[in-house]
Every structure is written in structure tokens, then in C-alpha cells.
Amino acid sequence: SQQGEEDPQALSIQEGENATMNCSYKTSINNLQWYRQNSGRGLVHLILIRSNEREKHSGRLRVTLDTSKKSSSLLITASRAADTASYFCATDASNYQLIWGAGTKLIIKP
Amino acid sequence: DAGVIQSPRHEVTEMGQEVTLRCKPISGHNSLFWYRQTMMRGLELLIYFNNNVPIDDSGMPEDRFSAKMPNASFSTLKIQPSEPRDSAVYFCASSSGSEDTQYFGPGTRLTVL
Numbered sequence: 042s043q044q045g046e047e048d049p050q051a052l053s054i055q056e057g058e059n060a061t062m063n064c065s066y067k068t069s070i071n072n073l074q075w076y077r078q079n080s081g082r083g084l085v086h087l088i089l090i091r092s093n094e095r096e097k098h099s100g101r102l103r104v105t106l107d108t109s110k111k112s113s114s115l116l117i118t119a120s121r122a123a124d125t126a127s128y129f130c131a132t133d134a135s136n137y138q139l140i141w142g143a144g145t146k147l148i149i150k151p
Numbered sequence: 152d153a154g155v156i157q158s159p160r161h162e163v164t165e166m167g168q169e170v171t172l173r174c175k176p177i178s179g180h181n182s183l184f185w186y187r188q189t190m191m192r193g194l195e196l197l198i199y200f201n202n203n204v205p206i207d208d209s210g211m212p213e214d215r216f217s218a219k220m221p222n223a224s225f226s227t228l229k230i231q232p233s234e235p236r237d238s239a240v241y242f243c244a245s246s247s248g249s250e251d252t253q254y255f256g257p258g259t260r261l262t263v264l
Contacts, residue, residue, distance in 0.1 A: 072251055083155070083242055083255030084194075129194070133251055137182060137201065141194040 046142050047130055053148040060117045062145040064130030065110075071133050073106060075115050078127045078144070087115075087128075117147075125149045155256035157243050163262045169231040172259045174243030175224055184253060185218055185228050186242040194242075200226065201248075233263045 047064050054060055064073070072091045076084040090097045090106045090113065097104045103116040117124055127146045131139040156175040164170055176183050185197040198208040203220045211218070215234070220226040230237055240260050244253040 074252065081258075081260075083257050084244075084253075086252045086254070089252060137199055137206070138196060139251070139253065143193045 047128070047145040049145060050143070051146040051148070053150060054120060056120055056122055056149050056151050058120055060120050060124070060147055060149075062115045062128050062147070064113045064115070064142055066113075066130075066132045066140075067111065068132075068134075070108075073104075073113050073133075074131045074139070075102075075104060075113075076129045076131060078129065080126070084129060120147075120149045122149050122151055155243055155245055155254055157241075157256035157259050159259060160257060161260045161262075163264065164233055165264050166234055167232045168263075169229065170233045170237075170261060170263075172228040172230075172241050172243075172261070174226045174228070174256060176226070176243070176245030177254055178224065180245035180247050180254070181223070182246045182248060183220060183226050184244040184246075185226070186244065187239045188242060188258070189239045197228070197241075230261075233261075235263045237261060238263050 047062055070092055072089055074089045075087045077087055078084045088099045088102055088104050090104050092108055101118045106113045125148050127144040129144045130142045134140045155177055158173045181202050183200040186194050187197055188194045197210045198218045199206050200220045216230055218228045240258045242255050242258045244255045246253045
């Protein structure tokens with residue numbers, strides 16, 4: 042069963058705007074990761090946030106984690122056309138397995 | 152580092168034929184994962200190897216699917232006989248034992264006619 046569920050399923054914004062995607066999960070986690078997938082490509086790791094962290098930054102990315110609500114958000118600031126991709130959250134279900142959400146498809150309009 | 156390498160990138164075959172997908176993980180990584188991605192089912196873990204040993208193959212859909220990892224630098228996923236419902240993108244990913252991040256290959260797009 043899927044643990045991580047992203048919303049919205051799709052998001053279309055103008056270049057330069059901020060994009061926010063959310064992820065909810067069901068069980069306790071050690072960490073949560075966000076990945077990006079460009080069309081026709083493999084997934085690329087963006088950022089990992091541990092359960093004892095509340096916020097993490099990497100360049101234009103900001104990730105928050107609320108373990109009490111079992112949710113995370115990914116904020117991309119000052120979006121660019123190159124940010125057009127699908128974004129997935131993944132939670133650790135065991136010491137090796139990641140549980141993947143269905144992804145949010147982000148379209149940046151020029 | 153070249154990253155995870157998969158071949159072929161695209162495969163078109165007819166129903167009933169055998170298909171072999173190949174993966175070379177990142178050097179030094181001791182964990183290898185095979186995933187299947189479809190629009191309907193999303194990303195599904197098929198099998199997980201650790202130190203070349205299959206640890207969890209519960210995601211392998213049926214006996215037509217088999218996977219091997221004869222050494223630390225090579226793995227195969229075989230489908231025999233293939234069926235149209237096997238059409239999907241198959242990804243290989245690897246990770247080191249000390250981190251949770253997985254590194255994905257570019258995938259093999261399989262079409263079974």
C-alpha cells in the first residue's frame with residue numbers, strides 16, 4: 042500500500058512563482074525524501090529530512106516536516122522552466138524499502 | 152562516476168518473447184533495487200538485493216519474472232514469456248548501506264506487443 046501521497050496531483054504555475062507540494066504518510070518514519078523525475082528520465086534525489094528535523098533548505102528548495110500531522114511540504118521558490126517535472130516523496134518503510142507516493146506533476150509556464 | 156547504467160533504453164518485443172534487462176549499479180554500492188513504473192500503478196518495487204543476495208522479491212508479479220545479481224557490478228531482470236501487461240518503464244536503483252538515498256538509472260522502456 043502507498044504510504045506517501047502527494048497533493049496536488051498536478052500543478053501549473055507561471056515562471057518565477059513559488060510552487061508548493063505536499064506529502065502525507067501513514068506510519069512513523071525515520072526520514073522522508075523528495076525526488077524529481079523529468080519526463081523520460083529516472084528519479085533524482087533532491088533532499089532528505091530526518092524525523093527529528095522540522096525544516097531543511099537546499100538552494101531554491103525548502104522542505105518542512107510535521108511528524109505530528111504526518112505530512113511534509115516541498116517549496117520551490119522562483120520557479121524556472123527547468124523545474125517542470127514530477128515530484129515524489131518517499132518514506133522509509135524498513136531499513137531498505139522506500140514507500141513512494143504517486144507524485145505531483147509540476148508544469149512551469151514561461 | 153557514470154551513475155547507474157541500464158540497457159537497453161528501449162525494448163519492443165512481441166508477446167511470448169523473452170526479455171532481459173540489464174543494470175550496472177554505482178561502484179561501491181551494496182544495495183540494488185528493481186522498480187517498475189506505470190501510469191496506473193506508479194512506482195513499484197520488484198526486488199531488492201543486498202551484497203548480491205536477493206533479500207525481498209515479494210514485489211515480483213509472477214513466476215515469469217526473475218532477477219539475478221551474479222556480482223556486485225551487474226544485475227539482470229528477465230521476463231519470460233513476456234505479455235502486453237508487462238509494458239512499463241523498468242528502473243534499476245542502487246544505494247550504499249550507510250545512506251537511504253537511492254540513485255536511479257535512466258530506465259528501460261519496455262513495450263510488449
